[in-house]
Amino acid sequence: MHTVTSISGLRAVSETWRSAGQRIAFVPTMGSLHAGHLQLVKRARALAERVVVSVFVNPTQFGPGEDFESYPRTPEKDVQQLAEQNVDLLFLPSVDIIYPYGVDRAVRIEIPEVSEGLCGDFRPGHFAGVATVVLRLFNLVQPHVALFGEKDYQQLAVIRRMVQDLYLPVEIEGVATVREADGLAMSSRNQYLTDEQRRQAPLLYATLREIAEQVRLQARPYPELEAQGLRQLEQAGFIPDYFSIRHADTLQVVAPGERQCVVLAAARLGKARLIDNVRVQL
Numbered sequence: 001m002h003t004v005t006s007i008s009g010l011r012a013v014s015e016t017w018r019s020a021g022q023r024i025a026f027v028p029t030m031g032s033l034h035a036g037h038l039q040l041v042k043r044a045r046a047l048a049e050r051v052v053v054s055v056f057v058n059p060t061q062f063g064p065g066e067d068f069e070s071y072p073r074t075p076e077k078d079v080q081q082l083a084e085q086n087v088d089l090l091f092l093p094s095v096d097i098i099y100p101y102g103v104d105r106a107v108r109i110e111i112p113e114v115s116e117g118l119c120g121d122f123r124p125g126h127f128a129g130v131a132t133v134v135l136r137l138f139n140l141v142q143p144h145v146a147l148f149g150e151k152d153y154q155q156l157a158v159i160r161r162m163v164q165d166l167y168l169p170v171e172i173e174g175v176a177t178v179r180e181a182d183g184l185a186m187s188s189r190n191q192y193l194t195d196e197q198r199r200q201a202p203l204l205y206a207t208l209r210e211i212a213e214q215v216r217l218q219a220r221p222y223p224e225l226e227a228q229g230l231r232q233l234e235q236a237g238f239i240p241d242y243f244s245i246r247h248a249d250t251l252q253v254v255a256p257g258e259r260q261c262v263v264l265a266a267a268r269l270g271k272a273r274l275i276d277n278v279r280v281q282l
Contacts, residue, residue: 114250262280
């Protein structure tokens with residue numbers, strides 16, 4: 001596995017592959033890798049001859065009071081896991097590489113509509129930070145395809161919209177959420193949970209599945225189902241940010257009968273903010 005930290009080192013390798021007609025798959029991460037990330041890498045290997053993974057904790061997607069400084073970082077373990085997956089190139093850029101004019105003076109990418117509401121209401125500027133760093137990484141790596149987990153459903157929608165609107169020559173592949181045996185979606189932030197909170201945490205997914213089934217059955221009006229989801233999370237000890245039923249592609253509010261829906265929730269449990277979703281097809 002090549003490990004590079006510079007733009008020149010990255011491009012020297014990627015241009016060699018491109019000139020040989022090899023397809024490049026890219027998995028951008030913030031490190032602290034788990035089985036969910038490794039599933040992205042495995043899928044990338046199936047889609048391309050060469051696989052590039054980046055590890056970069058992006059400061060522009062953290063808001064005031066969020067966990068940028070304490071965000072889990074496990075660099076040695078990350079390198080070992082990626083080498084075991086036969087990743088071809090690991091890109092480890094510094095903040096100065098990604099933001100050469102400084103974070104505060106960086107050009108930022110705003111994605112209207114799809115970045116609004118849901119997590120966008122509770123993490124102002126977060127999706128602008130995500131879009132900004134992903135566009136920069138795309139320009140540096142120049143992949144043919146990039147892979148993202150469906151757990152971060154709104155993030156995936158933001159990136160797809162950016163790629164479409166800016167005519168970027170990158171295919172976006174969403175990969176199904178990888179879960180623990182009890183249903184909890186894998187996340188680097190799960191390690192913030194205490195033992196007791198870890199036992200509570202799967203109730204988020206269980207509640208989403210329950211409400212998703214009621215959506216499928218068209219049991220009751222959606223606002224009632226959303227209120228039920230919020231109430232159940234609160235009773236289970238969560239502090240929910242939202243519980244919402246949206247159009248699966250646009251993330252706009254939908255009326256009953258829409259054939260492609262997604263039920264999404266974000267809730268806090270101690271120091272951890274958990275997000276998850278369940279797709280519904282009528």
